[in-house]
Amino acid sequence: xxxxxxxxxxxxxxxxxxxxxxxxxxxxxxxxxxxxxxxxxxxxxxxxxxxxxxxxxxxxxxxxxxxxxxxxxxxxxxxxxxxxxxxxxxxxxxxxxxxxxxxxxxxxxxxxxxxxxxxxxxxxxxxxxxxxxxxxxxxxxxxxxxxxxxxxxxxxxxxxxxxxxxxxxxxxxxxxxxxxxxxxxxxxxxxxxxxxxxxxxxxxxxxxxxxxxxxxxxxxxxxxxxxxxxxxxxxxxxxxxxxxxxxxxxxxxxxxxxxxxxxxxxxxxxxxxxxxxxxxxxxxxxxxxxxxxxxxxxxxxxxxxxxxxxxxxxxxxxxxxxxxxxxxxxxxxxxxxxxxxxxxx
Ligand code: TRP
Numbered sequence: 001x002x003x004x005x006x007x008x009x010x011x012x013x014x015x016x017x018x019x020x021x022x023x024x025x026x027x028x029x030x031x032x033x034x035x036x037x038x039x040x041x042x043x044x045x046x047x048x049x050x051x052x053x054x055x056x057x058x059x060x061x062x063x064x065x066x067x068x069x070x071x072x073x074x075x076x077x078x079x080x081x082x083x084x085x086x087x088x089x090x091x092x093x094x095x096x097x098x099x100x101x102x103x104x105x106x107x108x109x110x111x112x113x114x115x116x117x118x119x120x121x122x123x124x125x126x127x128x129x130x131x132x133x134x135x136x137x138x139x140x141x142x143x144x145x146x147x148x149x150x151x152x153x154x155x156x157x158x159x160x161x162x163x164x165x166x167x168x169x170x171x172x173x174x175x176x177x178x179x180x181x182x183x184x185x186x187x188x189x190x191x192x193x194x195x196x197x198x199x200x201x202x203x204x205x206x207x208x209x210x211x212x213x214x215x216x217x218x219x220x221x222x223x224x225x226x227x228x229x230x231x232x233x234x235x236x237x238x239x240x241x242x243x244x245x246x247x248x249x250x251x252x253x254x255x256x257x258x259x260x261x262x263x264x265x266x267x268x269x270x271x272x273x274x275x276x277x278x279x280x281x282x283x284x285x286x287x288x289x290x291x292x293x294x295x296x297x298x299x300x301x302x303x304x305x306x307x308x309x310x311x312x313x314x315x316x317x318x319x320x321x322x323x324x325x326x327x328x329x330x331x332x333x334x335x336x337x338x339x340x341x342x343x344x345x
Contacts, residue, residue: 002327003028004143006039006082006134009059010049013066014207015292016191016200019250020183022070024147029077036077037324038067039137043082047127048117064313066210069303074316080324081317082137087328091136092129094335098165099132099158107131109154135159139166140328142176149182150189156180170338174331187250196225196243208292210299217296221289226281233280239271244284251291260290 005025007013013022028036040063045056060081067079082088104110110131114123138146138159146156156178163175183189190199193206200207208220224244230237239245254266264270270287273279306313336342 001034002037002141002143003034003145003147004037004039004138004141005147006041006044006137007063008041008045009056009063010045011059011202012062012209012211014200014202014209016193016207017066018070018210018295019185019188019191020149021147022067022072023188024181024183025077026071028147029073037141037143037320037327038072038077038079039082039324040064040079041082041134041137043088044130044133044137047124047130047133048119050124050126061313062211064317065303065306068306068313068316069299070210071302074320078320078323079317080321084321085140085324085328087140087325087332088133088136090332091140091335092132094339095132095135095139095162095166096129098162098169103158103161104128104131107154107158109151112151131155131158132162135162138178139163139175140331141324142174142331143178144176145181146178147181153180153182166335172338174334174338185250187246191250192243192246194220194224194243196241196246210296211303212296213300214293214297217292218289221285221292222282224285224288226284230281234277236277237274237279237281239275244281244288245271245274247288248284248291251288251295256287256291256294261287 005021007017007021025036025038028034040060042056042060045059046053049056064079068074072079110128114127117127119127134155135158138156139162146152146159148156157180160177163177166175167173192198193200193204194208195204195206197206198204208217212220221244224247226242226244227238229235248267248270252267257264257266257270261270264273270279270284274284333342
C-alpha cells in the first residue's frame, strides 16, 4: 500500500511538526506493508509566494535535511519534489472541470487561509485552486490513507469528492477515496508555541526548531510561559496553561525521571509538588531541556552528516522523485485513456 503525505516548504520544521507528523511517518516507514512517499509541495508553496521562489527553493533543501535528520530513511521512503512530477500538472486540468467555484469557496481550510494571508480581494487563482492540485498529489498515488494535520481534513474531503466525481462521470473505479489520518493525542496534534498563546508556528515566532542549537533551545525553554502568579518557589503553581508542563505531557516519560530527576517517580508526582508549592520554575525547565536535548542532539548529528554531503542529498531527492514520476504517470495514463484522450495509442 502506498501512503502519501506532504508539506509546503515555507521554512524549517519545528517540534510541532515532529510530534504532529514526523513521528507517525517514521512508524509508517517502518511498517512492512507500506511504501511511504513524502512530497515536498513546492508548487503549492509558490501559490502564495510567486514573487519569492528563492525562499521556497531554500526551504526544499532545509525540509529535506529535517526529514533525513529525524530518521526518514531514503532506502525505505521516497522523498519527492512536487514540481518535478508531470502528472501533478496534468491531472488538475481534468479535476478542475469537476469542481465548482462555490464548492471551493466553501472549503473551510481555504477560507481560513485566505483570511489569514490577507489577500483581501486579490486571491491568486493558483492559490484558490490549490485543493484541486492537492487532490492530484494524492490521487496520482491512489494512497488510501493520508496522514495530515487536522486543518487539512477539509482538503482531503474535497479530494474524496473529486475522486467520486471522476469515477462517476467516466464510469470507472480508477480513483480510491482517501481517508485523512490525524495524530491520536490531542496535545500532539497542535503543539502550542513557547509563548503558550497558540499553535507553534513560524509566523508567530514561537517555535523550537529541529535545527536549533543547544544554546537556542535552552534560551527558548528558559523563556517559556509558566504561571505568572508563581513568584516565590514556595508559592503553589498552576499546571493549566503552563507551557513547561504541557511540553512535559507531550515529551516526557518515566525513564526521563530516572535519568534526570530521580527525586520524582513520574510526571504526576512532579505536578503535585508544583501545585502544592516548593518547586521552582528553573528546576522544571532544566528537566525539560534535558529531555528535549536527548531528542534533538542525535537529530543535529545526523543533519551535520547530510549538510556535509550535499551530493548525497541531491541523489536521494532525485531517486525519490523518479519513483514518484513513474507511479503517478501510470495513473495519469489510465485517467487519460478512460476519458478517451489516448489519440496516439
Ligand atoms: N497542504 C499541505 C499542508 O499545508 C501540504 C500538502 C501538499 C499535502 N500536498 C499534499 C499533504 C498531499 C498531504 C498530501 O500541510
